[in-house]
Amino acid sequence: MTEASSVGWIDIVVILAYLLTTAYLGWLGYRGTRSAADFLVGGRSAHPIIMAVSYGATFISTAAIVGFGGVAGLFGMSLLWLTFLNIAVGIFIAFVFFGEPTRRLGHHLGAHTFPELLGLRYQSRGIQIFAGALVFLFMPLYSAAVMTGGSIFAATQFGIDFEVALLIFAVITAAYVIPGGLKAVMYTDTFQGFVMVLAMIFLLVFTYSSLGGITEAHRYLTDMADMVPAPLKEMGHQGWTAMPAFGWGAKSYDLWWIVISSIILGVGIGVLAQPQLIVRFMTVRSRRELDRAVPIGAVFIMLMTGTPFLVGSLSNAWMAQNGPILHGKLVQELNADKGHALVELMRETESGGWEPIISPKIQAPAKAPLVVTERSSGTDANGQPFQLIAGRSTAVTYVKGDADKIIPTFISSALPHWFGVVFLLALMAAAMSTISSQFHTIGTAAGRDLYERITQKGESHEPNLLVMRLAIVLGLMIAVTISYTVRQEYVIARFTAIFFGLCAASFLPAYIGGLFFRRVTRAGAMASMVVGAGTSLFWLLLVKAKEASAIGLVQILTGGKSSILEDYPNWPSVDPIVVALPAALLTLILVSAVTRPPSAEHLRRCFPERSS
Amino acid sequence: MIGIDDPYVLFAYFGTIAVAIISVLYGLIRRNAALDVLTEEDRHWAMDEREAEDGL
Numbered sequence: 001m002t003e004a005s006s007v008g009w010i011d012i013v014v015i016l017a018y019l020l021t022t023a024y025l026g027w028l029g030y031r032g033t034r035s036a037a038d039f040l041v042g043g044r045s046a047h048p049i050i051m052a053v054s055y056g057a058t059f060i061s062t063a064a065i066v067g068f069g070g071v072a073g074l075f076g077m078s079l080l081w082l083t084f085l086n087i088a089v090g091i092f093i094a095f096v097f098f099g100e101p102t103r104r105l106g107h108h109l110g111a112h113t114f115p116e117l118l119g120l121r122y123q124s125r126g127i128q129i130f131a132g133a134l135v136f137l138f139m140p141l142y143s144a145a146v147m148t149g150g151s152i153f154a155a156t157q158f159g160i161d162f163e164v165a166l167l168i169f170a171v172i173t174a175a176y177v178i179p180g181g182l183k184a185v186m187y188t189d190t191f192q193g194f195v196m197v198l199a200m201i202f203l204l205v206f207t208y209s210s211l212g213g214i215t216e217a218h219r220y221l222t223d224m225a226d227m228v229p230a231p232l233k234e235m236g237h238q239g240w241t242a243m244p245a246f247g248w249g250a251k252s253y254d255l256w257w258i259v260i261s262s263i264i265l266g267v268g269i270g271v272l273a274q275p276q277l278i279v280r281f282m283t284v285r286s287r288r289e290l291d292r293a294v295p296i297g298a299v300f301i302m303l304m305t306g307t308p309f310l311v312g313s314l315s316n317a318w319m320a321q322n323g324p325i326l327h328g329k330l331v332q333e334l335n336a337d338k339g340h341a342l343v344e345l346m347r348e349t350e351s352g353g354w355e356p357i358i359s360p361k362i363q364a365p366a367k368a369p370l371v372v373t374e375r376s377s378g379t380d381a382n383g384q385p386f387q388l389i390a391g392r393s394t395a396v397t398y399v400k401g402d403a404d405k406i407i408p409t410f411i412s413s414a415l416p417h418w419f420g421v422v423f424l425l426a427l428m429a430a431a432m433s434t435i436s437s438q439f440h441t442i443g444t445a446a447g448r449d450l451y452e453r454i455t456q457k458g459e460s461h462e463p464n465l466l467v468m469r470l471a472i473v474l475g476l477m478i479a480v481t482i483s484y485t486v487r488q489e490y491v492i493a494r495f496t497a498i499f500f501g502l503c504a505a506s507f508l509p510a511y512i513g514g515l516f517f518r519r520v521t522r523a524g525a526m527a528s529m530v531v532g533a534g535t536s537l538f539w540l541l542l543v544k545a546k547e548a549s550a551i552g553l554v555q556i557l558t559g560g561k562s563s564i565l566e567d568y569p570n571w572p573s574v575d576p577i578v579v580a581l582p583a584a585l586l587t588l589i590l591v592s593a594v595t596r597p598p599s600a601e602h603l604r605r606c607f608p609e610r611s612s
Numbered sequence: 613m614i615g616i617d618d619p620y621v622l623f624a625y626f627g628t629i630a631v632a633i634i635s636v637l638y639g640l641i642r643r644n645a646a647l648d649v650l651t652e653e654d655r656h657w658a659m660d661e662r663e664a665e666d667g668l
Binding site: 241 | 617620624629642647
């Protein structure tokens with residue numbers, strides 16, 4: 001629906017200034033990288049602000065802003081629970097309870113990657129290889145989510161094809177991550193984090209003020225509950241300021257399970273087991289720095305996720321007040337007092353008559369709710385007179401249900417033109433900081449955790465840099481291929497949720513056990529990881545309908561069904577984490593209980609402060 | 613309240629602000645509470661790292 005914006009010379013100057021600053025900071029970090037160990041941990045003394053903002057910038061990306069912001073535009077403010085968990089779990093619990101034990105254990109054992117930390121803690125080459133393989137194989141999925149988000153926004157903002165935007169994005173990423181290191185990433189992350197903060201504050205203030213204030217904006221959106229599209233209503237959508245309907249055993253509860261189990265729980269808990277975030281704790285000098293980083297991290301995450309989730313939801317209200325005028329034939333009066341009506345959308349023909357707009361999805365006239373601005377008379381293609389209704393609709397209507405386009409469309413429609421460029425830079429910043437950490441994690445997983453371990457080169461302190469860089473290039477190609485080929489409903493949020501959920505189920509029990517419980521055994525940790533990963537993949541391949549039907553194996557095995565539990569309502573909407581994480585935790589406990597505990601000598605090495 | 617009728621969404625809205633405030637207070641209260649010294653283990657780890665660098 002948006003006009004394609006051309007690239008002006010001011011836009012080019014601003015973008016170049018940003019890229020040059022980023023490149024300079026990257027060069028500063030690269031120049032200071034002396035060894036692969038230094039390359040991996042980015043130096044050992046990070047200022048709390050750098051620690052907090054770079055951690056946050058690594059965590060937050062276009063996936064959160066475009067992907068999850070778009071999901072909030074589709075499903076509503078129930079997504080704020082994810083912001084709550086992002087701060088409570090992703091910052092507070094992570095920094096206060098996990099940060100210091102991780103830092104200490106990593107330093108005691110000389111670990112430089114998350115798989116290496118697990119491998120050394122459990123004295124298991126197999127655990128390190130298994131964890132490294134999972135990271136190497138599935139991290140590109142998360143990278144693809146980030147790339148898709150950035151590319152969709154750039155395509156919308158500059159009116160270029162998605163494929164062109166993706167290619168540019170991939171080239172910039174390659175130039176950034178292949179020669180650089182984590183140290184470079186931390187400097188640039190901090191700069192990028194500040195750009196993101198300023199952009200988010202402006203976006204939030206603009207959105208609320210343009211809708212008349214906080215209460216007025218929310219009230220208007222609450223009163224639009226009758227304009228929720230019918231397919232979402234059938235799943236349990238009760239309005240953009242309400243939770244989805246909760247229950248079990250009927251299709252009308254599907255949305256609750258999608259939002260709570262996949263979007264909120266998977267990502268909210270999964271953050272604790274993200275390899276690229278855990279390694280950040282090892283770059284901190286002391287517990288004091290972690291404590292000092294908590295406030296900065298919390299406020300940063302509140303702005304970075306709360307803003308897009310609120311703005312995504314409120315974009316429906318803004319569009320209903322300011323969006324382009326649509327026309328249609330009355331189907332149903334939704335609320336005569338508020339002027340809400342459901343119409344069959346129509347467009348004017350050259351002869352001056354009106355014809356229905358056919359939806360390519362359903363091959364039938366498209367219907368949409370309108371806030372009516374005018375009623376007049378028109379004639380259809382057969383010359384029959386009818387009441388022509390004009391009005392504005394929700395953001396969901398304007399993007400034709402594609403959640404990933406809600407935030408980009410809102411920005412390019414609602415905000416001043418200059419802000420579009422600044423916001424693009426903020427998004428690029430968010431994307432680059434996350435994606436560069438992702439590819440370094442992919443590289444270290446391949447070079448240090450897989451290549452070194454498999455070839456028994458574990459004695460060396462220097463991982464094979466060539467292998468690492470080849471792995472980064474391979475990971476980049478896989479991510480671009482996924483991004484290019486998979487374009488489905490709210491795919492950015494779904495890819496992110498899959499990776500976070502998989503990490504939580506596979507790593508979280510073994511990670512927590514390794515940090516806090518001496519009785520957890522090597523066999524228990526390995527079994528837990530295998531069960532967590534296996535159950536997650538089984539669920540994704542055969543049970544979770546959206547993912548299973550996209551992959552296609554379940555249709556072959558069941559003769560066309562989208563899930564092996566298709567006949568049991570709600571199960572196909574439940575996220576793997578609901579089953580896989582408890583299964584992995586139980587496995588850890590049970591197997592550890594019946595297998596030989598680690599030696600006292602090894603435990604003293606892991607936890608010397610507890611032995612004294 | 614503030615135009616949102618659903619108590620669970622309201623809880624998430626204000627809960628987010630509350631947990632951010634708690635985090636800020638935690639950071640202020642604990643600002644100098646923990647030690648900021650390199651332990652023997654940290655120094656040993658740093659020496660290993662330096663040795664690896666010298667190896668290049």
